Every structure is written in C-alpha cells, then in structure tokens.
Amino acid sequence: MSDIKTVDARGLSCPQPPMLAREAMKKVGKGTIEILVDSITSRENVSRLARNSGWNVTMEEQPGEIYRIILQK
C-alpha cells in the first residue's frame, strides 16, 4: 500500500483536481494513484483525463460524498 501515491483534491474547484491528477500521473509514470475528490464534476474530469492518458480507472464512493478514484497503469 505504501507504493500508492495519494492526491487529496477535496474542496478544490476547476481546473485544479485534473491538474493535480495530471501532475501525479506524470510523476508516477507507472503504478497506482489514489485521488480523493468531493464533487461529481471533479470525479468526471479526473477520470476522463486519466482514461484519455491510458490509465485504468476504478471508483468508489465513501461516506460524506467523497469519491476515491484509483488510477492504475
């Protein structure tokens, strides 16, 4: 689990969540990234960007309407 890079983008507005996700994808290259967001718009934007960048995307909703997006490559 320690290999997972976590990005907390909760409470941030457009376009910061996808910007942070893109930064993390560039830094990690290959591996697993966990991104936390708290709006459906950010969830859509981050997952769209990741998919278009060739990452596998899975999502789960956590209590308090927090979305945990897992990116894998």
Added chain:
Amino acid sequence: MSAFSRFLTSRWGPIITGLAVGILAPVLVKLGNPGNMGICVVCFNRDIAGALALHRASVVQYIRPEIIGFVLGALIAALSFREFKPRTGSAPLVRFLLGMFAVFGALVFLGCPWRAYLRLSGGDWTATFGILGLIAGIGIGIGFLKFGFSLGRNRPAPKALGWVMPTIMVTLLILVILAPQFGRDAEGNPTGPIFFSTTGPGSQHALLIISLAVGLFIGFLAQRSRFCTVGAIRDSILLRENHLLYGVIAFIVAAFITNLALGQFHPGFQSQPVAQTNELWNFGGMVLAGLAFTLAGGCPGRQLFLTGEGDGDAGMFVAGMVVGAGFSHNFSMASSPAGPAAFGPIAVTVGLAICIVIGLTMREVKT
C-alpha cells in the same frame, strides 16, 4: 431520465447544450431581445443592476428572466441528480473582486464570452478582437494556475446557504412581474424602486415567460453538461481536453446557421448592434475579463449554474458582477456604441494590475 442524464454528462453533453444555446439565443433576438444579444450573461446582470437602480443608465434597465432561469434550471437539475451540495469558503471576497473586474472588462468590450461568440456568429467582426483578448486573458490565467495559483478549498455548508441564490432569483422573478412603483418623481409620476428601460437595449426583450423558459432549459442542460465558455478554451490549452471546446464550436455554428435562417446575419465591422469598434480596447477589455473568469474557475454562465448547485463562492462572484456593473456605469467605465467611455481604459489597466497581483499572491494555505 437517468439515461438522458448520463448522455448529458458524456462528451455529447456540452455539444447538445451548445446547439441549444446557439439556436435559442438568435430566436430570442427574433422575439425581442437586443441584436446579437439573445443571451449575454454580463449584459443581463448589468440590466438587473440597472433595474435595481444600482446604476441609472436608463437604456439598460430590466430584470432579465434568462438569468433567473439559469439559476433555477441548474437548481432543478442539481436537486434531481443529487448534486445540490452547498459549499463555500474558497476566498469568497477575492471571488467578489474577480466578478467585478470581469464585468469592468466585459463592459468595455460590450459582452461576455457568450455574447462574443454570438456577435461573431451574427457577422460582427469586431468580436474577433474581443475573442482574441479572451484567449489571451485565459492564457495569462493558465500561466498563474501552472505556477501554483489557487483560491483554496471550499467546505461543506448548511443547506440554507445553498438556497440563498435561488431565493434571490425567485425574489427577482416576483419583482419583474410586479414591477413596484412606490416613488414619485418631480411631476408626481410613479417611479422606482424597480426601473425598466423604455428605450434602448433594456427595453428590448422577449416575453417574460419565453425568456424564463429558455433560461430554465439552458440552466438544466448546462448544469448536467458542465457547459463553460471559458473552461472550453482553458481545458483545451491546459489539459489537451477538448470536450467543452466542442460545445462552444457547436454553439457558434448553430448560432451562425440560425442567424442566417432568421435573416439576422449582417457581416461587417461598422454599425453592429450594441458594439463599439475600438480594436485595442475590445481586445484589452476581454483580456481582463478572460483573466478574471479563469482565476475564478469559469465563465459567467458557469458561475450562475454553480450557484444552482449551492456554491456560495460562485454566488459571491455573481454578486461581484452585479455590483461591478453598477460601478461600471456610474464611474463611466462601460463603453457605448460611440466607443470606450472616459474611464474604460484606465479601469481595464488597473483591473489587470490587480488581477495579476491576485494571480501572483493567492496560494492554498496548508493547515
């Protein structure tokens, strides 16, 4: 309904919204709205400011039902799809300032990004300088974003906060219907507190019910599709993501075809409706507007749609736009068809300087 919603949140959503706006805006002109101004979010907020006597430019005073519809349509969509999520706390005061400066710039050009595209699609070639300025302003904003600009995080807020803007919009709807005239002028004629233009752009409008219905429809679509006329250019440059840009392209193409069909396409630089021909300040005004919208995270329409989701910070931006529109006319900053006003250029210059300071200094504070 959920299949329709999924469709609107897919990459087709912004295109459908763009087509809807592109068709309906010229139709609103046909039905009475000012030329090339079927929908202009900044101009319409300026008209509302005038109707509430925040400025006394008698030709631009009307409570525009489209704006009311935008917020309430977005509210209906947000409530229907569990996206009504009251929140605030992301530098609200700075967002108020950005709303003001965005309007200062847009009213030098005489239109927000929505109207810039509509002017272009109606054949007003002076809009090209505004659109180039808009792109330049967005580019400057992207530079600040890349160097760490952030207005910080919002926090969940009580449900009541999310209802403030919709309640204000319902109040405005009551005021446009009742149009109370409590006061008396020197000759004893009824006047105010609500003022409606009898001549000029403010007097030109479609039927209230039609304007409201169009606003509700677009507000609903745009909340689902995240349509944004500034985010379109920003995401294309910053993230190489074009799905919002396709929405704007659909908007311009649909408006162009509808204008042609309705006999409203009049190409040229001169004598365009509610426009001025000064290239430098058409460009400069929209550099300021583009920068302010980018720092605030979206175009004026998007800010209204966000208030429908309960975003109090977007509400502060909208409040800044209305107050800024008042200042814009009271301090002779807003252009007229004759050209830039006495203090338009200095307002743009000072606004740019302040927005650059905001871009350089606002950072997320780690707690």
